[in-house]
Amino acid sequence: xxxxxxxxxxxxxxxxxxxxxxxxxxxxxxxxxxxxxxxxxxxxxxxxxxxxxxxxxxxxxxxxxxxxxxxxxxxxxxxxxxxxxxxxxxxxxxxxxxxxxxxxxxxxxxxxxxxxxxxxxxxxxxxxxxxxxxxxxxxxxxxxxxxxxxxxxxxxxxxxxxxxxxxxxxxxxxxxxxxxxxxxxxxxxxxxxxxxxxxxxxxxxxxxxxxxxxxxxxxxxxxxxxxxxxxxxxxxxxxxxxxxxxxxxxxxxxxxxxxxxxxxxxxxxxxxxxxxxxxxxxxxxxxxxxxxxxxxxxxxxxxxxxxxxxxxxxxxxxxxxxxxxxxxxxxxxxxxxxxxxxxxxxxxxxxxxxxxxxxxxxxxxxxxxxxxxxxxxxxxxxxxxxxxxxxxxxxxxxxxxxxxxxxxxxxxxxxxxxxxxxxxxxxxxxxxxxxxxxxxxxxxxxxxxxxxxxxxxxxxxxxxxxxxxxxxxxxxxxxxxxxxxxxxxxxxxxxxxxxxxxxxxxxxxxxxxxxxxxxxxxxxx
Amino acid sequence: xxxxxxxxxxxxxxxxxxxxxxxxxxxxxxxxxxxxxxxxxxxxxxxxxxxxxxxxxxxxxxxxxxxxxxxxxxxxxxxxxxxxxxxxxxxxxxxxxxxxxxxxxxxxxxxxxxxxxxxxxxxxxxxxxxxxxxxxxxxxxxxxxxxxxxxxxxxxxxxxxxxxxxxxxxxxxxxxxxxxxxxxxxxxxxxxxxxxxxxxxxxxxxxxxxxxxxxxxxxxxxxxxxxxxxxxxxxxxxxxxxxxxxxxxx
Ligand SMILES: Nc1ncnc2c1ncn2[C@@H]1O[C@H](COP(=O)(O)OP(=O)(O)OP(=O)(O)O)[C@@H](O)[C@H]1O
Ligand SMILES: [Mg+2]
Numbered sequence: 001x002x003x004x005x006x007x008x009x010x011x012x013x014x015x016x017x018x019x020x021x022x023x024x025x026x027x028x029x030x031x032x033x034x035x036x037x038x039x040x041x042x043x044x045x046x047x048x049x050x051x052x053x054x055x056x057x058x059x060x061x062x063x064x065x066x067x068x069x070x071x072x073x074x075x076x077x078x079x080x081x082x083x084x085x086x087x088x089x090x091x092x093x094x095x096x097x098x099x100x101x102x103x104x105x106x107x108x109x110x111x112x113x114x115x116x117x118x119x120x121x122x123x124x125x126x127x128x129x130x131x132x133x134x135x136x137x138x139x140x141x142x143x144x145x146x147x148x149x150x151x152x153x154x155x156x157x158x159x160x161x162x163x164x165x166x167x168x169x170x171x172x173x174x175x176x177x178x179x180x181x182x183x184x185x186x187x188x189x190x191x192x193x194x195x196x197x198x199x200x201x202x203x204x205x206x207x208x209x210x211x212x213x214x215x216x217x218x219x220x221x222x223x224x225x226x227x228x229x230x231x232x233x234x235x236x237x238x239x240x241x242x243x244x245x246x247x248x249x250x251x252x253x254x255x256x257x258x259x260x261x262x263x264x265x266x267x268x269x270x271x272x273x274x275x276x277x278x279x280x281x282x283x284x285x286x287x288x289x290x291x292x293x294x295x296x297x298x299x300x301x302x303x304x305x306x307x308x309x310x311x312x313x314x315x316x317x318x319x320x321x322x323x324x325x326x327x328x329x330x331x332x333x334x335x336x337x338x339x340x341x342x343x344x345x346x347x348x349x350x351x352x353x354x355x356x357x358x359x360x361x362x363x364x365x366x367x368x369x370x371x372x373x374x375x376x377x378x379x380x381x382x383x384x385x386x387x388x389x390x391x392x393x394x395x396x397x398x399x400x401x402x403x404x405x406x407x408x409x410x411x412x413x414x415x416x417x418x419x420x421x422x423x424x425x426x427x428x429x430x431x432x433x434x435x436x437x438x439x440x441x442x443x444x445x446x447x448x449x450x451x452x453x454x455x456x457x458x459x460x461x462x463x464x465x466x467x468x469x470x471x472x473x474x475x476x477x478x479x480x481x482x483x484x485x486x487x488x489x490x491x492x493x494x495x496x497x498x499x500x501x502x503x504x505x506x507x508x509x510x511x512x513x514x515x516x517x518x519x520x521x522x523x524x525x
Numbered sequence: 526x527x528x529x530x531x532x533x534x535x536x537x538x539x540x541x542x543x544x545x546x547x548x549x550x551x552x553x554x555x556x557x558x559x560x561x562x563x564x565x566x567x568x569x570x571x572x573x574x575x576x577x578x579x580x581x582x583x584x585x586x587x588x589x590x591x592x593x594x595x596x597x598x599x600x601x602x603x604x605x606x607x608x609x610x611x612x613x614x615x616x617x618x619x620x621x622x623x624x625x626x627x628x629x630x631x632x633x634x635x636x637x638x639x640x641x642x643x644x645x646x647x648x649x650x651x652x653x654x655x656x657x658x659x660x661x662x663x664x665x666x667x668x669x670x671x672x673x674x675x676x677x678x679x680x681x682x683x684x685x686x687x688x689x690x691x692x693x694x695x696x697x698x699x700x701x702x703x704x705x706x707x708x709x710x711x712x713x714x715x716x717x718x719x720x721x722x723x724x725x726x727x728x729x730x731x732x733x734x735x736x737x738x739x740x741x742x743x744x745x746x747x748x749x750x751x752x753x754x755x756x757x758x759x760x761x762x763x764x765x766x767x768x769x770x771x772x773x774x775x
Contacts, residue, residue, distance in 0.1 A: 419620025419679075422584060423634035423686060424609035433633060437624045514624045514666040 039085055040249040042109035048087040050078045051108035053096040055191045055478040057216045058273040059114030059239070067306050067467055067475045068093070073212075073273040074112040077130060077241075080265055081110075084256050093475075094385075094465030095190060097162040100125065101369035102465075103242060106379045110241050110253075114210065117240035118164045126250040129238035130257045130266070131212075131275070135165070137229040138214045139206040140199055146229040154182035156204035158195045161188035165208045168233065193478040200224060200481075210236070212275050219274070221481065297482040301489035310472030311493045313386070317468065318455040320390050325397035326405075326447070332398070333405035334431075355399035360392070361460045367392045368464035385466040389458065397454055404450065408443035409435065441512050448505040452498050469493055534593070535560045535690060535721045536581060541590035543576055543745075550576045552745040553590065558690075563722045565732040565753070568742035569768055574725040577742070578692050581723065582612040595689060606638060613688035617695040619679040621667040627654070628663040631682045639686065646685070653681040657711050673704025680711060691715065693724040697731075729772055733757055741765045 042048075052060045054070035063071045070093055082089035092108055099111045103125065116135075117127045137146065137157075146152070153176050159165040166188060173183035187204055189195045196217055198204040206228055218225050241257070243249055260266050270276065301307055332348050355363070368388050372379035378388075412435050420434045462471035473490040477483055536558040543551035550573050558564050566574045579585040580592065583605050592599040595611060622630050631650035635641045641649070654660050657677040659670075667675055676696055683691065693712065697705040709731050716722050716735045726732060732739065732753060739756040741749040741764075748762045760766045 413620075415616065415618055415620040416622065418584060419616060419622070421605075422582060422609060422614040422616075422620075423682070424606045424638040425634060426606065426637075429637050433637065434622055438622075441624070512624075514626075514668060 038248075038252060039087075040109075040243075040252040041246060042243055042249055043085050043087045044109070046087050047090050048078065048082040048085060048110070049090040049092060049108045050074075050110045050112045051092050051094060051099050051102045052111070052113040053099060053191075054093050054475060055096075055193060056114040056213055057220070057478070058212060058275065060112070062475045062479050067310075067472050072114075073131070073269055073275060074114060076269050076272070077260070077266070078110070078112050080260055081253075081256055084259070092465055093467070095463045096160060097190070098369070098463055098465060100242070101365075103244060105369050105372040106244070106376075107372070110243050112241050114213070114239055115242060116164055116210070116236055117238040118235050120164065120167065121242065124245070125242045126245050126247070127240035127242050128250060128253045128257055129240045130260075131239040131270075132237060133210045133212055133239050134230055135168075135208065135233050135236035136211050136214050136227050137206050137208055137231070138199070138217075138225050139228045140202070141224055141226050143206070143226070143228060145227075149229065149231050150176065150179075150181065151229075152184045152206065155184055155206065156187060156198075157184045158187045158189060158198040158204040158207040160192050160195050160209075161190055164235070168235065169208065191474055191478060193474075193481060196221075196225070197481070197483060210239070215274065215277060219277075292484075293488075294482060294485050297480065297485040298488055301476065301482070301486050302492060304476075306472050306476060307469070307489060307493060310467060310469035311497065313467060314455065314458045314469040314493075315497060317386065317389050317393065317458045317461065317466070318451065321393035321397055322401075322451050322454055324390070324394035325401045328394065328398040329401035329405050332402045333409055336402065336406055337409055352399045352402050355396050356403075358396075360396050360457055361463065363396050364389065364392045364460055364464055385461065385464050388464055389461040389466050389468075393454060393457065393461075397450065400450055401447070404443050404446045405439070408439040411442050412438045444505065444508060448501060451501060455497055455501075456494065533559050535562070535595055536723070537591075537593040539591045539593075541580065541587045541592055543573075543580055543585060543587050549745050551580065551587070554747050556740060556747060556750055558721060558723060560689075561719045561721055562737045563716045563735045564724070564738050564740060565736040566723065566725045566740045566742060567727075567732065567756075567768065569771075572742040573745040574742055575694050576745075578614075578694050578723060578725055581690070581692055582609050582614055584614075610638060610686055611688055612690045612692060613683035613686055614692040615676070615679050615683050615694070615696050617698045619667070619672075619675045619699075621675055621678055621682070623667050626664050626666055627659075627670070627678050630667070630678060631685045634682070635685050649687075650681065650685050653684045654678070656684070656714075657681045658707070671704065672700050673707050676700060676704070676708050677711065680708070680715075684715075688720075690721040690723065693722070693726070695725050695727065697726065697728060727772065729757070741768070743768075 052070055052074060054060045054062050054067075054072070056072075058072050060070050060072040060074045062069070070091060075091065078091070079089055092102070094102060096113070099113055099115075100121075102108055103111045111125075115121075116133070117129050121127065137149075137152070149172050152172075157169060159169065166186065169184060169186050173186070176183050187198065189198065192209065192213065195207045195209070199207050200221070211227075211230070214225065214227060241253060243253060257266075332352070335345060335348055336352075338345065367378075368385070372383075377383070416434050416438065417430055420430045425433065458466075458468050459470035461468055462474070465471075469490055473486050477486045480486070534557045536556075538554050538556050541551060541554045542549065554577065566577065568574050576585055580587045581594070583599060583603070586601070594608065597603065597608075599608060622633070625633065628647065628650055631654065632641075632643065632646035635646040635649060636643060651660065651663065654663055657680050659674055659677050659681075662670060662674060662678070667678065670678065676699075680696070696712065697708050700708060705728065709728060712722070712724065712731075713735060722735070724732075724735075736753045738750055739753050740747055741751075741756065741760070741762070743764050749756065749760065749765055751761070756765070757769065760769060
């Protein structure tokens with residue numbers, strides 16, 4: 001699970017000593033004040049929990065293989081805040097679109113994810129700015145620079161979905177249309193590296209992001225990108241930390257940030273993460289975007305613990321959910337196959353209809369973001385993304401499995417029950433010894449089919465921050481930009497899992513020699 | 526619970542009715558079957574023969590009147606499992622368990638219901654499989670057997686519960702003429718061994734040979750209970766006469 005104590009990022013020994021010494025004095029200084037100083041109400045049980053989407057380097061991103069350990073400027077700031085409040089830091093990673101719902105559902109104390117301070121967000125949440133920035137438009141290296149936003153008229157522009165850029169570009173589009181010009185064509189992508197990739201592969205003309213990220217990308221991609229335009233839009237001048245509305249908490253956070261600014265901590269961190277460094281020379285990451293297919297990147301992804309871990313989570317979620325779903329669905333199927341009408345039957349029919357009709361993604365989001373507003377117990381620490389996913393997928397899958405089991409049970413000749421009860425077998429034995437084994441044979445192929453679907457459906461759970469295989473892939477891609485290689489590695493994992501279960505199905509089916517000859521032993525009255 | 530039954534009666538039916546909704550499937554039936562007696566039930570299609578035979582082991586519970594089996598009054602409170610240990614049944618379509626081998630079909634109920642060990646049940650099953658003439662098919666699955674062989678397995682399976690009464694519901698109706706001879710001769714043999722038998726069939730020669738009494742039904746009512754000689758030569762009702770004319774035409 002993506003909860004951890006933040007560990008100190010790697011840095012040269014002299015810097016490390018400087019930071020430790022600095023920390024010592026900061027801590028000393030705080031001894032007196034912090035005791036007297038009130039703790040913000042969002043620090044619970046000595047834990048400061050932040051939500052972040054680690055795909056925006058250098059603010060928040062995954063540097064190494066371990067996707068549960070994001071790093072970056074924001075994470076370091078969070079670490080200093082936690083220290084100041086004598087709290088442990090816990091970091092939850094998730095899709096960008098999940099950040100604010102999670103804050104609202106009290107899953108985290110703060111959202112720290114390189115997010116711009118905007119008036120519209122401040123209607124729902126309080127914000128404390130901590131870093132100056134500017135909105136920039138970037139394009140491929142050979143694209144000529146622009147002089148005004150108007151020149152983007154009619155061009156394709158990519159942005160990360162859920163960000164305020166979408167609204168801002170909409171406003172510019174309105175102005176363009178009002179001036180009789182063609183609007184920009186805005187394409188939205190769920191992660192920042194996909195946004196950049198659209199420019200690299202030439203699908204879009206430009207993308208919109210913050211200067212700090214683009215500096216980082218320019219270094220990472222070794223000059224494949226450059227800044228086309230830095231329009232001065234007042235709304236985009238600050239990154240802010242967001243919290244649930246509470247004036248006192250906001251003031252306490254503001255005090256803390258001011259203190260970090262005054263004692264030079266933020267300056268040190270800006271330097272450490274090259275927040276304002278525009279040079280493209282000292283590239284930290286070697287980009288693999290140069291060759292068509294980098295086999296080394298592919299094999300290192302394939303053999304990385306991050307991918308293995310993601311695949312195991314995918315497998316565990318699918319297996320657990322399906323086992324629970326089958327367990328739920330058998331009694332429901334038996335109840336529904338009873339010809340008598342009853343209130344229970346109507347209720348069960350409603351259950352099946354509801355969960356077959358509702359999109360799985362919606363069910364996941366509902367359980368993760370909406371349910372905690374009614375039942376606070378679901379926002380506690382034990383209710384992890386893993387549990388939430390298993391809960392949502394079990395319920396969802398049980399509705400489908402009910403249909404499979406129903407038709408399997410009714411495909412078993414009614415003469416079987418008759419024959420078994422004439423022999424004096426108990427209800428229990430009739431079901432377990434006679435009907436279930438036959439229904440199992442009928443239900444097996446569609447059930448394995450369902451399982452394979454479920455295995456792939458788990459990838460939806462990245463929206464509620466489950467670190468399954470596809471989420472891991474995307475985070476790793478944000479780090480390396482090796483799209484093809486990492487997608488291929490993920491594909492290999494999915495294929496291996498699916499083929500294993502198909503193989504298993506064949507093996508199990510081979511044990512049903514009794515059904516070899518397709519001869520119908522029909523038995524009615 | 527011991528009342529209203531004559532000491533020698535294995536089955537005693539008094540004013541027994543069965544309804545399906547408003548439809549009267551069995552209408553106030555009265556008859557007795559003595560221990561060791563063979564009864565054949567005849568009647569046109571839909572007359573209620575299958576329904577009657579199923580009430581005798583309570584696969585279809587009756588709605589009114591009384592049913593006494595081996596001196597026990599059969600009611601809602603009767604343990605159906607105990608009753609079915611006493612009354613075995615063979616169906617037109619065999620209803621063998623396709624996922625179990627012939628031997629497993631035969632030993633399932635003795636083990637689960639009678640509590641026999643696998644060895645005891647297997648011994649018993651082999652004895653009855655031998656009796657019905659298919660000792661060498663024990664390890665096959667039902668789907669690998671002919672219809673006649675399957676019906677023999679079904680008979681052996683019912684006998685493995687060592688019932689006092691055997692019910693047969695058109696045991697030969699799904700078989701071809703050659704297989705009929707085999708199955709009929711097995712039932713003949715059982716009847717000779719003295720097991721109480723109630724059989725629904727359309728095999729006239731067979732009925733005549735084994736039946737102590739013929740019960741003739743129509744529209745849920747018993748119209749005649751007579752020895753076969755009387756029934757086949759001089760039926761008392763017009764409907765029985767009609768029925769016989771139709772049967773003999775084939
Ligand atoms: N479960 C049931 N629900 C409603 N009606 C039924 C049911 N079982 C039988 N019946 C009706 O009861 C009547 C007697 O049926 P039954 O099967 O006993 O006839 P049968 O004499 O065995 O006929 P056949 O010679 O065709 O087997 C029929 O009209 C049938 O439609
Ligand atoms: Mg019938």
